[in-house]
Amino acid sequence: MINHEAAFGLSEATIRLSYSFSLGPITWSIEPGDRWLVLGENGAGKSALLSALSGMGDCVSGDRAVPTQCAVVSSGFQNALIEEEIALEQGDLSGQVVDGTKAASILHQIAQDDARLEQLVDGLSLGGVLDKAFRSLSTGETRKLLLARALASTADTLILDEPFQGLDAESLAWMMDQFDSLLGGRTLILATNKPESLPCGVNQLMIMARGQVEETSAIGNEDGVEWLAHIKHLAAQPGAIPIWAERDRVSLSTLVELKDVTIAYGGQAVFENLNWAIRPNEHWQVTGPNGAGKTSLLQLITGDHPQCYVNDVRVFGFKRGSGESIWDVKRYIGVVSSSIQVAHRMSTSVERTLLSGFYDSIGLYQKATESERAHASIWLERLGLTHLKQAPFSKLSFGAQRLVLIARSMIKSPPLLLLDEPCLGLDSRNRVLVLAFIEQLIEQEETAIVYVSHDETDQIASIDRVLDMSQFLPGR
Numbered sequence: 001m002i003n004h005e006a007a008f009g010l011s012e013a014t015i016r017l018s019y020s021f022s023l024g025p026i027t028w029s030i031e032p033g034d035r036w037l038v039l040g041e042n043g044a045g046k047s048a049l050l051s052a053l054s055g056m057g058d059c060v061s062g063d064r065a066v067p068t069q070c071a072v073v074s075s076g077f078q079n080a081l082i083e084e085e086i087a088l089e090q091g092d093l094s095g096q097v098v099d100g101t102k103a104a105s106i107l108h109q110i111a112q113d114d115a116r117l118e119q120l121v122d123g124l125s126l127g128g129v130l131d132k133a134f135r136s137l138s139t140g141e142t143r144k145l146l147l148a149r150a151l152a153s154t155a156d157t158l159i160l161d162e163p164f165q166g167l168d169a170e171s172l173a174w175m176m177d178q179f180d181s182l183l184g185g186r187t188l189i190l191a192t193n194k195p196e197s198l199p200c201g202v203n204q205l206m207i208m209a210r211g212q213v214e215e216t217s218a219i220g221n222e223d224g225v226e227w228l229a230h231i232k233h234l235a236a237q238p239g240a241i242p243i244w245a246e247r248d249r250v251s252l253s254t255l256v257e258l259k260d261v262t263i264a265y266g267g268q269a270v271f272e273n274l275n276w277a278i279r280p281n282e283h284w285q286v287t288g289p290n291g292a293g294k295t296s297l298l299q300l301i302t303g304d305h306p307q308c309y310v311n312d313v314r315v316f317g318f319k320r321g322s323g324e325s326i327w328d329v330k331r332y333i334g335v336v337s338s339s340i341q342v343a344h345r346m347s348t349s350v351e352r353t354l355l356s357g358f359y360d361s362i363g364l365y366q367k368a369t370e371s372e373r374a375h376a377s378i379w380l381e382r383l384g385l386t387h388l389k390q391a392p393f394s395k396l397s398f399g400a401q402r403l404v405l406i407a408r409s410m411i412k413s414p415p416l417l418l419l420d421e422p423c424l425g426l427d428s429r430n431r432v433l434v435l436a437f438i439e440q441l442i443e444q445e446e447t448a449i450v451y452v453s454h455d456e457t458d459q460i461a462s463i464d465r466v467l468d469m470s471q472f473l474p475g476r
Helices: 046-053 075-091 103-107 114-123 139-151 169-183 222-236 294-302 326-330 338-343 350-358 370-383 398-410 428-443
Strands: 008-016 022-030 035-039 058-065 070-073 157-161 187-192 204-209 212-218 256-265 268-278 283-287 312-315 333-337 416-420 448-452 465-468
Touching (some): 008 046, 022 046, 035 046, 046 075, 046 187, 070 075, 070 139, 075 139, 103 139, 114 139, 114 169, 139 169, 204 428, 268 294, 283 294, 294 312, 294 326, 294 333, 333 398, 350 398, 398 416, 428 448
Parallel strands (some): 035 204, 070 157, 157 187, 283 448, 283 465, 333 416, 416 448
Antiparallel strands (some): 204 212, 256 268, 256 312
């Protein structure tokens, strides 16, 4: 049970937030003065959890203790205020034009520290909107107003859900610089899917996925500080991914094309009648249950599956079985899989592991050129692993190994990158780290990416093309 005198939070609590949606059971205890970072992709359940913590919904089982003084910034709270304004207008029967609540009145709905409020109004350039009706404000102005309202309040707890969405660049920069001092010693719960934009120090971490809490832990320790610094380093790098000047270029309208492909063993089909094409700069997510043939599909592309020669498979202009060598095709493809990570459990350095990507080999068996070494150094800096350049690859954390292997697959800037269960076996923190890096790769426009996962809920938000292998199971 929660000690209500020392903390607030949830204890085996199930919260019904709507007629059709409940969250929990979840246990989460927040001590006064804690600074919590709540991470998770879009749809992970962060907003629902923070709504439950702030008192929204009905606690149908377990125990919930909400903070006694709380200021909230979230899209849900923003929408609720707007709905209140609409209700006021609709409830007015006088026939008069209703201007709605002034922005200044919204600021003062809760007790404020006048000095902090003046600082925030000035820093966020809100002076010109205070006399306007709240409903007339733009999305960015509304978010800035709610941020000022929360940070200037005398509430001892702030619950902030993606609080910086919609802020212009100047306001965001000012907020990042001033946030820590404005927060002071108050309790903070801040949810985001971009931990790299964290404006202050935190001492507690929660990671959510699929509506469940995957991890809660202190991050004031050495490992936690190093992890947070690593993910911030990844995000702080320039937008463009390093491009290998000597890369193999292709000028094809279709990189990969499969026509009526069937994979079968002993007369039993794994999948059948599959038609699929990958075009330059397209990103695909391949889903399906275990045994649906996802890995076999990738092996058809790389030429590692024997049945690629008895099917109509065309890769980078080559029809499989037309006399091409396996290396004619692999030169254009980068591959990451758990089996490749297992194969790299040899005693070689991080740098040599990275350089082996130029030669599509497990291990480095020839002398790398100066330009290749220089390009590898750029990637190591990008990954935040320069200081581990000569360290044994096998001694890296599992997540750092996966980052190096992804960079290895990208080092020659291939037109196609195949990621086969790239998060398999990773704990919550390392999964966040790897997915943040993959999102950066997706943003660039040099490489088409195929992301394979057996879990249909494990989706990359920025990939909008999905190939569901369950559609091609026998009998479908």
